[in-house]
Amino acid sequence: MKLLRAILLRLATMSVTLIGAAVVVFFVIRVVPGNPIAMMLPPGASEEDIARLTAHYGLDKTILEQFWIWLTGVFHGDFGTSISLRQPVMPLVLGRLPATLELAIFALVIAVVIGGAMALTGVRHRETRTETAVDVANGVGLSIPDFLWALILIVLFGVLMPVFHISGRISPSLDLPFVTQFYVFESIARLRFDLWWDLLKHMFMPALALAIPLAAIISQLLKQSLKETMHLDYVTLSRTKGYSENHVILSEALPNAVLPTLTLIGVQFTFLIGGTVIIERLFSYEGLGNMAIDAVINRDLPLIQGIVIVFALLFTIINLVVDMTYALLNPRLRHA
Amino acid sequence: MSAFLTVNNLSAALHGYDQRVLRSVSFSIDTGEVLGLVGESGAGKSMIGKAVLGILPSAIEIIEGEILLDGQDLQKMKPADRRRLIGATAALIPQDPLTALNPSRRIEPQITNRLVDILGWGKTDARVRALELLNEVHIDNPERVMGSYPHELSGGMRQRVLIASAFAANPKLVIADEPTTALDVTVQKQILRLIRELQERHSTAMVFVTHDLGVVSKVCQRLSVLYGGKIVENSSVPDFFTGPKHAYSRALLAATPKYTDPDASLLPVDEAVIEAVAAEVLASDKEWRHGG
Ligand SMILES: Nc1ncnc2c1ncn2[C@@H]1O[C@H](COP(=O)(O)OP(=O)(O)OP(=O)(O)O)[C@@H](O)[C@H]1O
Ligand SMILES: [Mg+2]
Numbered sequence: 075m076k077l078l079r080a081i082l083l084r085l086a087t088m089s090v091t092l093i094g095a096a097v098v099v100f101f102v103i104r105v106v107p108g109n110p111i112a113m114m115l116p117p118g119a120s121e122e123d124i125a126r127l128t129a130h131y132g133l134d135k136t137i138l139e140q141f142w143i144w145l146t147g148v149f150h151g152d153f154g155t156s157i158s159l160r161q162p163v164m165p166l167v168l169g170r171l172p173a174t175l176e177l178a179i180f181a182l183v184i185a186v187v188i189g190g191a192m193a194l195t196g197v198r199h200r201e202t203r204t205e206t207a208v209d210v211a212n213g214v215g216l217s218i219p220d221f222l223w224a225l226i227l228i229v230l231f232g233v234l235m236p237v238f239h240i241s242g243r244i245s246p247s248l249d250l251p252f253v254t255q256f257y258v259f260e261s262i263a264r265l266r267f268d269l270w271w272d273l274l275k276h277m278f279m280p281a282l283a284l285a286i287p288l289a290a291i292i293s294q295l296l297k298q299s300l301k302e303t304m305h306l307d308y309v310t311l312s313r314t315k316g317y318s319e320n321h322v323i324l325s326e327a328l329p330n331a332v333l334p335t336l337t338l339i340g341v342q343f344t345f346l347i348g349g350t351v352i353i354e355r356l357f358s359y360e361g362l363g364n365m366a367i368d369a370v371i372n373r374d375l376p377l378i379q380g381i382v383i384v385f386a387l388l389f390t391i392i393n394l395v396v397d398m399t400y401a402l403l404n405p406r407l408r409h410a
Numbered sequence: 411m412s413a414f415l416t417v418n419n420l421s422a423a424l425h426g427y428d429q430r431v432l433r434s435v436s437f438s439i440d441t442g443e444v445l446g447l448v449g450e451s452g453a454g455k456s457m458i459g460k461a462v463l464g465i466l467p468s469a470i471e472i473i474e475g476e477i478l479l480d481g482q483d484l485q486k487m488k489p490a491d492r493r494r495l496i497g498a499t500a501a502l503i504p505q506d507p508l509t510a511l512n513p514s515r516r517i518e519p520q521i522t523n524r525l526v527d528i529l530g531w532g533k534t535d536a537r538v539r540a541l542e543l544l545n546e547v548h549i550d551n552p553e554r555v556m557g558s559y560p561h562e563l564s565g566g567m568r569q570r571v572l573i574a575s576a577f578a579a580n581p582k583l584v585i586a587d588e589p590t591t592a593l594d595v596t597v598q599k600q601i602l603r604l605i606r607e608l609q610e611r612h613s614t615a616m617v618f619v620t621h622d623l624g625v626v627s628k629v630c631q632r633l634s635v636l637y638g639g640k641i642v643e644n645s646s647v648p649d650f651f652t653g654p655k656h657a658y659s660r661a662l663l664a665a666t667p668k669y670t671d672p673d674a675s676l677l678p679v680d681e682a683v684i685e686a687v688a689a690e691v692l693a694s695d696k697e698w699r700h701g702g
Contacts, residue, residue: 201468307509311572314463316497316528318490329514405514405559 088390095386096379100144103378104137110157110373131157133375144379153383154376158368163380167362171384172255173243174354174361178347180258180277181284185346186339188285189292196293197300197323208293215290220349224283224356231279239276241358248272280357284349288342295338299331333404340396344389413438413478414582414615415462420475421698422461422639431470432457433640433694441582442613446626446647448662449636450679455619456505457639459585462617464496480582497528501576503586503605507568507593511560518556521575529579543574547604566597570604577608584609587619602629623666627651635659638691658687 111127112119128134132143147154153163196208218226232240244250244257248269252260258277261270303309304327312326351363358364362381369377415438422432432454439445447455460466462477464484477484480499484492504510511520521543522536531539537556544552547570560568569589576584586605590598606629609616618629626633626647633650635643635658643656654660661683 307504307506308512310465311502311504311510312512312523313465313493314496314500314502315524316493318493321527326512330512403514406561 084394088394091390092383092386096145096148096383097141099379099382100141101137103373103375104140108373110375113372114158131155131376144376148383153380156369156374156377156380158372158374158377163376166365166377167380167384169255170360170362170365173257173359174347174350174363176256176258177277177281177354177359177361178284178343178350181281181288181346182339182343184281184285185288185292189289190296192289192293193296193300194323194328196297197304197327198319200301200304205297208297212290212294212297215286216294218287220283220287220346221352221356223286224280224353227279227283228356237275238278240279241276243273243276243360244269245272245276276357276359280350280353280359283356284346284353288339288346291342292335292339296331296335299334300327303327303331329403333400336400336403337396340392344392347385347388347392412440414441414480415439415617416476416478417458417462418476418478420458420461420472420477422457422466422470422472425469425471428699430473430695430698431639432461433638433691434475434698435639435641436475437634437641437644439583439615439617441615442610443632444609444616444618444630446630446633447617447619447636448621448623448626448633451621453636454639455636456587458636459502459587459617459619462583463500463502463585464492494528497524498579499581500583500585501579501581503569503573503576503584503589505588505591507565507572510572511568513560515559516556517558517560517563517571520560521556521571521578524575524579539578540574543578544571546577546608547571547574549574565593566601569593569597569601573601573604573608577612577614580612581614583615583617585617585619588621590625591621605629623663635662637687640691640694642687642690656687657683 109124109128111124111131111133115123115127125134132140135143144154151164153167155161156163156166159166192208192211196205199205228240231238239245250257250269251264251266254260258270258273261267261273300323304323306327309322309326312322317326350361351366353359354361354363355367362384366378366381368374369381417438418436420432420435421430423430435454435458437445447458449455457466457470461472462479462484466472472485479495482495484495487495511517518537518540521540522531522533525531525536525539526533540556541552544555549555549567549570555563555567555571563571569592573589589605590601593601602625605616608614618626620626630647632644632646634641635645635654635656637658643650643654643659645654645659650659651663654663658679661679665679
């Protein structure tokens, strides 16, 4: 069956991507200089201590041997032990992942809402000053990278008008009833809107910093494809039926114009997740990205590997979701 | 019979320029009557249809004249009322059936949406009406077609759907803008016959835009010849084919191959005649400037 074959092919490419990412990372981080054991021991540790620990973590073996050990571990669900934190890698990584996911999803929502609204406004008032204003805003949004937006936002809303929290994920003084790491979702599920609000006040600036460049990209592309769609015959025909401009834009043009934007959002969302690494650091947000930087500083090889695998898995899943949504929205593919 | 559509002295121009694309156009159509609009490419045939239906490109504006639809002056109406009046009483059969259907929607809502959203019909009534219409345009399995997407249908099939959609709300005026140009020859004939059939059955007033004088002789009672956005001759079809008054019309008629040729289309018209009619159009512009 066609569908089954498509799914199998898809799973195969996903596995190849993941294995590729694992191999590349495994070898690259072992080639760059820096000894994780020396990093974790206090200065003046004896040669024997270093040798003993190096052997303990298996770092005295050849790279190929190490890779084999790691790979067999992975197939048994064991991603090794973090050298700096002395705990199994996977629980550590999975414990941090929800914070990053919530941040990234919040940023994506902001970007889609702002970008979509700007595109629609620009098209509704095309060839007027409003459209020019949208174009200028897009240009500004695109020409400043997320980490500079972060600094600008910190100055604006953290220092000059301190309405949002600059650092952390949630106020440390609060009692947390959470059983999962998905604090935002859980706070809503528990109807604890006080906690939810505190979380949002922490997430707002990092999410906005991540969202602004993406919002500008969405706005630009969506506006462009909407404008092209507005000239098409079926849109004109629907005007003659008595529909208003708003209806024509939203229900005739938008469903067709949104497809290229959707593909782009998928690709850009993976970039946005990459951006969380620096943004989380800037805002001391306890997510996976922040953990990744610590792992690199400490040359915590097993932890770096675990984090990279999880990121890679995340990216392939996003691509899969985008392709599936695209097929679902495009009738020409739906029946293919 | 009363004129359902009257266009008086209508001029349109590119926004910010006084170069007109429609030059003091006047004509009227009675209920049940078909008016042919002929002229070379760029003469402004589609522009007239767009002006009447309120879909002129944003760069082009009406600078004078009036369009009376069912006795109401469109220029003087509020935009929302104008849209509704046009949607309820007029319809367009577009030129290219491949691009005139929304690719991401099934056929059924594309036929029924005007009935439901604009005219307030119930969903089931609209569906019954759509099935009836698809029968009228001789589609064999209307149920299946209603559930299809445009890309699943052939060009001729799509044009049938568009005709059904145009006649859905029993319009009093249909504007057919070269409705067969994009189809192949055998399908062209069927579609033409179909449009004629529905027009007669519903006594619809119709503007039929075409390059093809052969088609005019079969479908229309009257015709207007356009050059450079100006009507150079208004005539009844029999009068036109026995003795066109304007030199340009004569040249057009002479340039048309006899109707036995299925691929009938205009041959190049004599240069001298073109120069003369172009000069006439420019002269009328001068007169218009001094008058206005
Ligand atoms: N969007 C637009 N902006 C400016 N000028 C336009 C626009 N659309 C059409 N025109 C001009 O208006 C004139 C009339 O165009 P129109 O489409 O009505 O021609 P037509 O008689 O329908 O020709 P055809 O047989 O090729 O369809 C042309 O000279 C064209 O250059
Ligand atoms: Mg045309």
